Amino acid sequence: MAVAGCGTHQAMVLDRSGATVAVANVLTEIEWNRVLDGVSTARAVINPDGDCCNRLGRLSTWAHRLVIFRDDRYVWDGPVTGINWSLGQVELQAQDVLAWLDRRVVHEDKVFTNTDLAEVAEWLIADGYAPDDPGHTVQVVGKAGVSGSRSYSRNIGQTGDHLAQLAEAGIDYTAIGSKILLLPEDHLVAVGRLSDADLPEGLDVAEDGAALVSRWVVAGSEESGAIGEYGGVDPYYGLHERYVEMNEITDSESATEAARARRRASLPVPVVVDTQQVTISPLAAIDVPSLVPGWCLDVTSAGTCRVVRQRLKITGLKVTETGGNGDDPGTESVQVQVAATGAETP
Incomplete structure (x- = not known):
């Protein structure tokens, strides 16, 4: 062991x-x-x-x-x-290698319709590195299980920002060495256990009340007029609403899925x-x-x-x-x- x-x-x-x-x-x-x-x-x-x-x-x-x-x-x-x-x-x-994507922009126009977010993320990463690859690989640990429609325009927005927005809609990513891992937000595979005996100095448990949202409203691009919502009054916490714009979203169904993913991460209060x-x-x-x-x-x-x-x-x-x-x-x-x-x- x-x-x-x-x-x-x-x-x-x-x-x-x-x-x-x-x-x-x-x-x-x-x-x-x-x-x-x-x-x-x-x-x-x-x-x-x-x-x-x-x-x-x-x-x-x-x-x-x-x-x-x-x-x-x-x-x-x-x-x-x-x-x-x-x-x-x-x-x-x-x-880490993801830092390069904060210094890259989208290099071609691209439209995705009802596509798993892992595929969208793969394309963003490939496009970001395409003109000059410092050395990277991508491993898809599992599909996001969340589909959506997205539109990206050449020279508009930093690639790293686009990837971060996807992470708020149902997919996770991280870098291990030169490899970028893409995995579903609900990936629950354990790699070990910790108990009080493993933490001799104790630990800090915190509840982040500022992150609580019971109802999300997500607006897509202005051209599409897309808007989605998910959640409502919680019987325990009451009503806490947030509005956010995600300009790459092109239809209301995708906006609703993004709202659902955000609500999943913000209710109950994150511990x-x-x-x-x-x-x-x-x-x-x-x-x-x-x-x-x-x-x-x-x-x-x-x-x-x-x-x-x-x-x-x-x-x-x-x-x-x-x-x-x-x-x-x-x-x-x-x-x-x-x-x-x-x-x-x-």
Whole structure:
């Protein structure tokens, strides 16, 4: 049975062709993240040795990428977006492969009619990378199970923004290394369990009242006049209404499906279990590289007044390791964020 353990990290910098530019032989700090429906980040602090200093001195943002391994397993990859050279060290900031889509626009006109949102997302990603692919793959874990009609126009809107809007209508996505995963919003496959014994410092359970919406109204493009709604007065929470415009939607049926997906995520009040301030025990029965946003953890906790016994969706992961100095040997910290899915722990 896998356990979280105390991982050791390695990092290297590659150029756009995949050739190795520098290997971080002395890695003093490392941090990498994974997020659901967004762009994750990483940070590495390197003490250059030998010819490494000359190599790191020639780095440029967006022309090079940071690749991270944990115990020799590939866990993170993405373009370098910030560099700081200082006496005796070089600090790199990076974003995952999805960051490129925030810097791309739609390259051709495209109309989808009653199409599964996973297919729409695949097309957006392919179109975004088509003129210049830094190296990516796409894996469809499962169809969204939500269909809709969408229209995209050449040179209108950032591709990353279009993809994020799809995520609000019934599909999830995340990046693992250079691979982009597309999965249904109701994907409930668990990759491990956590209990109070695995969280020795306790956890934080929060209810986000600002996210509560009992009735959504979604308007499509002005040309189509499409409008859809879903929900109403909730017998427990009362009436909480929100209106949003999604200009890529071209018919009322698709607008209604988008409203349904938004209501599903906003009622009941979203409950978030956060371990940002605590570290998962190295003895926890989880495999850290398998903690992928969109998958779930079965969490059982009576450590707070809000008892939790649910299958919760992973929405974020943060792993840090410091090399330490002097009497401090350095440590690894694994922190995970999960959100309610409505499913009970089996």
